[in-house]
Amino acid sequence: MAQSDQPQSLLGLLVSPTVLPFFLIAVAYTALRLLDSTDVPKIKNLPEIPGIPILGNLHQLGEYHARVAHEWSKKYGPVFQVRMGNRRIIFANTFDSVKNLWITNQSALISRPKLHTFHTVVSSSDGFTIGTSPWDDSCKARRKTAATALNRPAVQSYMPILDYESTKSIKEMLLDSNYGQIDIDPNAYFTRFALSVSLTLNYGVKIEGNVEDAMLKEITHVERMVSNFRSTSNNWADYVPLLRLLPGGNTKPLEYKKRRAAYMNKLLNMLKERIDNGTDVPCITGNVLKDPEVKLNDAEIMSIGLTMVSAGLDTLPGNLIMCIAYLACEHGQYIQQRALDEIKKVYPNNDAWERCLHEEKVPYITALVKETLRFWSVIPICLPRASIKDIKWGNAVIPAGTSFYMNAYGAHYDDSHFKSPYDFDPERYIQDETIDDAAAHRGTPHYGYGAGSRMCIGSHLANRELYTAFLRMIVAFEIVPPKEKKDEAILDALECSQFPTSLTLDPKPFKVGLKVRDRRLVEKWIQGSEERTKHL
Numbered sequence: 399m400a401q402s403d404q405p406q407s408l409l410g411l412l413v414s415p416t417v418l419p420f421f422l423i424a425v426a427y428t429a430l431r432l433l434d435s436t437d438v439p440k441i442k443n444l445p446e447i448p449g450i451p452i453l454g455n456l457h458q459l460g461e462y463h464a465r466v467a468h469e470w471s472k473k474y475g476p477v478f479q480v481r482m483g484n485r486r487i488i489f490a491n492t493f494d495s496v497k498n499l500w501i502t503n504q505s506a507l508i509s510r511p512k513l514h515t516f517h518t519v520v521s522s523s524d525g526f527t528i529g530t531s532p533w534d535d536s537c538k539a540r541r542k543t544a545a546t547a548l549n550r551p552a553v554q555s556y557m558p559i560l561d562y563e564s565t566k567s568i569k570e571m572l573l574d575s576n577y578g579q580i581d582i583d584p585n586a587y588f589t590r591f592a593l594s595v596s597l598t599l600n601y602g603v604k605i606e607g608n609v610e611d612a613m614l615k616e617i618t619h620v621e622r623m624v625s626n627f628r629s630t631s632n633n634w635a636d637y638v639p640l641l642r643l644l645p646g647g648n649t650k651p652l653e654y655k656k657r658r659a660a661y662m663n664k665l666l667n668m669l670k671e672r673i674d675n676g677t678d679v680p681c682i683t684g685n686v687l688k689d690p691e692v693k694l695n696d697a698e699i700m701s702i703g704l705t706m707v708s709a710g711l712d713t714l715p716g717n718l719i720m721c722i723a724y725l726a727c728e729h730g731q732y733i734q735q736r737a738l739d740e741i742k743k744v745y746p747n748n749d750a751w752e753r754c755l756h757e758e759k760v761p762y763i764t765a766l767v768k769e770t771l772r773f774w775s776v777i778p779i780c781l782p783r784a785s786i787k788d789i790k791w792g793n794a795v796i797p798a799g800t801s802f803y804m805n806a807y808g809a810h811y812d813d814s815h816f817k818s819p820y821d822f823d824p825e826r827y828i829q830d831e832t833i834d835d836a837a838a839h840r841g842t843p844h845y846g847y848g849a850g851s852r853m854c855i856g857s858h859l860a861n862r863e864l865y866t867a868f869l870r871m872i873v874a875f876e877i878v879p880p881k882e883k884k885d886e887a888i889l890d891a892l893e894c895s896q897f898p899t900s901l902t903l904d905p906k907p908f909k910v911g912l913k914v915r916d917r918r919l920v921e922k923w924i925q926g927s928e929e930r931t932k933h934l
């Protein structure tokens with residue numbers, strides 16, 4: 399039989415000059431369809447931002463993704479769908495749309511999506527924090543345990559710790575600034591404040607050293623890097639699976655995962671040893687370890703510890719120091735004077751430093767706390783949510799299993815809700831019974847702590863930390879601009895960040911001047927606090 403009469407193999411057929419081009423086109427088309435597919439199909443009756451194949455809108459979000467989404471909302475409406483690689487994501491960008499989706503639909507919006515870099519690489523074996531866990535029985539149990547330890551009465555019992563830590567930070571600023579002679583960057587002092595409070599509450603250990611303490615530096619650095627891996631728009635491998643195949647992509651996350659595990663294990667083992675020796679002091683993890691009624695396994699206990707260490711560290715210092723930065727600017731001088739007058743009205747006997755541990759009686763300082771949380775939106779795109787039930791928005795039905803991003807920055811700068819949103823103005827939160835246009839007074843004042851079923855459980859503690867620190871800083875110092883212009887802070891809520899694509903705000907370095915208002919009084923207050931807390 400002649401060669402050409404033999405039946406052709408399939409391979410032979412495919413590589414034949416007539417079939418090969420069609421075969422390659424079919425392969426390319428199938429690959430493109432696969433790469434271009436999304437976890438949830440396009441949702442009908444909901445605006446979609448035009449994008450490109452495979453990446454979707456990922457490349458358009460850029461560095462200041464919250465601002466880009468805020469701009470899109472002006473054209474496409476408050477709620478729209480975007481494609482980030484193979485994920486379809488719903489963005490809510492205004493105050494009312496967030497209220498509808500996060501609060502009215504809170505039982506449907508109770509879960510969190512998993513993201514490759516954070517959930518598979520950084521946290522695979524060490525458990526997730528509460529804030530990164532999808533909703534299940536374990537998450538419910540961990541959230542309940544931590545929420546009980548952070549409720550209002552519990553937080554009141556922690557005030558001696560806040561007294562000790564805020565005094566320590568202010569005293570160090572006083573000395574390092576040589577009683578107001580040298581400008582200083584307040585960042586390290588408030589980072590130590592936030593971390594040391596969390597460690598004392600959770601493990602019964604505090605940062606003993608000054609702002610140069612090695613443990614403080616290691617935890618702060620590693621947690622910052624982990625937070626950067628949780629970027630909303632920068633980790634393209636989270637959204638485009640093909641990129642996970644690139645060599646070296648996991649090296650850094652794995653390094654930080656190891657370093658994180660090292661100090662978390664050290665903290666837990668130190669506590670276990672103290673419990674065995676009977677030398678432990680009451681603390682949240684200690685209570686969990688010793689309570690036979692609490693049915694949490696080792697990974698769950700570690701998850702609570704990790705949550706306590708990281709949750710406040712990512713958020714509290716950003717708010718504290720950006721408010722201090724604002725107080726130093728020209729308009730901030732007016733705010734300080736107004737705050738000081740209000741403090742003196744309530745405490746004419748100069749005892750605000752001590753009284754603020756027991757009560758929150760200066761509405762202007764409470765308003766300053768709220769305005770800080772609104773203005774700086776330290777998590778500009780809030781921790782992501784995943785729906786577990788269908789949600790209706792207008793004529794659209796958003797199916798269960800869709801990811802939702804709250805544009806907290808967009809909601810906070812929504813001029814249909816906040817009058818002059820770009821002005822830093824605590825006054826907006828002062829109740830004025832004669833004016834009815836203060837929409838901000840009704841219901842949720844801001845979304846700095848998120849909203850609904852997975853809202854921040856550390857908000858009582860954080861509010862007390864912010865209130866105490868602001869009040870004490872204002873009575874102790876006149877906060878003034880730095881001597882050199884180059885040390886001035888950038889006050890824009892997004893541009894002040896060193897890593898704008900990161901999940902949380904990490905302010906660029908700056909300095910302020912601290913003029914001591916009354917040295918004799920400040921030293922007396924410090925001495926009083928040191929007396930009260932010497933047992934800690």
Ligand code: HEM
Pocket residue numbers: 528529530531541544548596705706709710713714717776777780781782845846847848849850851852853854855856857859860
């Ligand atoms: C100023 C300081 C703080 C800010 C601005 C802040 C902000 C937030 C935000 C925006 C969320 C996401 C809420 C949502 O999805 O709706 C969150 C969740 C959470 N926060 Fe905070 N937080 C702060 C301090 C703290 C502190 C001090 C702790 C604990 C010691 C804490 C513990 C948590 C936990 C456990 C969650 C996760 C809740 C869940 O997923 O169920 N936070 N926080």
